[in-house]
Amino acid sequence: GQNIDQPTEMTATEGAIVQINCTYQTSGFNGLFWYQQHAGEAPTFLSYNVLDGLEEKGRFSSFLSRSKGYSYLLLKELQMKDSASYLCAAMDSNYQLIWGAGTKLIIKP
Amino acid sequence: DAMVIQNPRYQVTQFGKPVTLSCSQTLNHNVMYWYQQKSSQAPKLLFHYYDKDFNNEADTPDNFQSRRPNTSFCFLDIRSPGLGDAAMYLCATRKGSGSTDTQYFGPGTRLTVL
Numbered sequence: 029g030q031n032i033d034q035p036t037e038m039t040a041t042e043g044a045i046v047q048i049n050c051t052y053q054t055s056g057f058n059g060l061f062w063y064q065q066h067a068g069e070a071p072t073f074l075s076y077n078v079l080d081g082l083e084e085k086g087r088f089s090s091f092l093s094r095s096k097g098y099s100y101l102l103l104k105e106l107q108m109k110d111s112a113s114y115l116c117a118a119m120d121s122n123y124q125l126i127w128g129a130g131t132k133l134i135i136k137p
Numbered sequence: 138d139a140m141v142i143q144n145p146r147y148q149v150t151q152f153g154k155p156v157t158l159s160c161s162q163t164l165n166h167n168v169m170y171w172y173q174q175k176s177s178q179a180p181k182l183l184f185h186y187y188d189k190d191f192n193n194e195a196d197t198p199d200n201f202q203s204r205r206p207n208t209s210f211c212f213l214d215i216r217s218p219g220l221g222d223a224a225m226y227l228c229a230t231r232k233g234s235g236s237t238d239t240q241y242f243g244p245g246t247r248l249t250v251l
Contacts, residue, residue, distance in 0.1 A: 032179070036177075058237050059237045061239070061240075068225075068247070069244065069245065070227055070242035070243060070244050070245045071180070071227070071242050072242070073239050073240075073241070076237070076239060078237065113177075115179070115180075119237060123237065124182065124185075125182075125240065127179035127180050128179055129177065129178050129179045130177070130178075130179065132177070
């Protein structure tokens with residue numbers, strides 16, 4: 029079956045670095061997306077990886093290892109506004125997104 | 138600005154009273170999706186359209202119907218809402234079905250069933 033696993037909740041300190049891991053199993057693979065979702069709001073796109081390696085975009089970076097079925101989202105210089113859920117989603121062979129339940133990130137001062 | 142719009146943002150209905158949620162987009166994207174998302178859960182795909190081709194997920198309840206009268210608009214009809222249908226309903230669009238384009242989400246409609 030198709031499955032996405034990511035931690036339910038993480039806590040970090042303002043100004044620090046946090047890494048949110050995601051493992052996936054899909055029928056075919058057309059890339060890995062990360063979305064940010066603030067409470068009560070819609071998901072917003074953060075990053076897309078389809079090749080192995082690290083993609084850096086400002087304070088956020090995303091990594092993919094296709095052979096391991098593994099990705100992580102790295103957030104640097106954490107700010108209070110980064111408190112949100114981070115959703116990992118893998119695109120299968122039918123170009124449909126298989127979603128994780130999200131990792132709730134709590135930032136403490 | 139090109140965007141995905143959902144109305145209303147908050148909808149309250151009574152148990153068993155039909156309700157319609159709407160979504161419109163100015164992105165001219167071919168693909169439109171309806172998701173249901175409950176608290177701390179992954180978005181659950183209900184339907185998607187590629188142009189007018191309708192695709193129903195196997196586990197979407199019969200209580201849920203959808204219409205896409207044109208490229209810009211898509212509607213979600215819940216014929217007889219139950220308490221378990223209270224959730225956030227998300228509309229999303231994507232440029233093409235055979236590509237890895239990003240899905241863009243509207244702000245969502247939060248449905249409360251009394």
